[in-house]
Amino acid sequence: MIGMIWAQARGGVIGDAGDMPWSLPEDMARFKAITMGHPVVMGRRTWKSFPPRYRPLPGRENIVITSSDDFVAPGARVVPNLDEALATALAIDDEVWIVGGGRVYRDAMARADRLEITDIELDATGDTTAPVPDASWRVVMRDPAEGWHASRTGLRFAYRTLERRAERPRERHGSLVE
Template sequence: MNINLIWAQAKNRVIGNHGTMPWHIPEDLAHFRHLTENNPVIMGRKTWESLPPRFRPLPNRKNIVLTRQPNWGTAYSNRDVIKANSIEAAVTPQIVGSGVKDVWVIGGGQIYQQYLPMASRVEITEIQAEFDGDTIAPVLDSNWKEIGRIKNISSSGIEFDFVSYLRVKGEPGQYSLNF
């Protein structure tokens, strides 16, 4: 199973501000949907809560929410919403399902930091502008190689790039799981 990370970041590495994305780029949302659809997505509880209620759970994806809150999720009987209490538990076959090839980690900042050592692929939308924010993207070190870049301009005039990275040095960390 491949653990993949996906996020959008400003030039100053901002990925969020008070639980929201400080920009609206419809083309990025479509790209996110295209990559993550029909795959499990893992997110922290705060990321779940930041999603507009009409988009919870994200459709056509198993939504795995990391939280230590014991009573969280009692309102969700939907099989597409599953609570996990650790990053390790979230990627077990009991949670993601058997035969799953790709899992996408979709936020937030702390969750990205925890999964980065286990990841084999990262997809970043690099927004060519700076934004104020309180959540910062992780830094990719020399273990990562850019393998593709597509330049874009949004319908609102914001320049951005879709950038793909693969791990090229070292194996994904100790929690790299093969099922």
């Protein structure tokens, strides 16, 4: 299973200048609970956006994609492309999480089986956006079913889980599979 997980403000904004333009501790706790024990795949900029004390993300094999031959990510595996990242991750565990950034999400979308999205009721500006799920996805869970949760930071948010519809073939490691 290849999953992707992100939080987004209105308009799909997920980041600005290497940071998230909000504070939502409930989302961070959910991110940790979902990804713990499984490999996480990310781009170099996402890796660098984590405070050094959180790199690598503990309890998860961290795999960083970069085209830079001399990039070093202590405690993580560095790979040159998404195909190698997914092959490495799937050799470790049958559940893998793509955790950012925008380009990695867009490149991995055709290969993903599940999306875990936190929608934040916030107008935010940013330079990075999430991909928009197309008709091949269906919402299988929204929490709360209607309305919003209230964060201790004052933001309102909701969780959505989307799964790929079974009738559509998806790309897996560069080829289509049923």
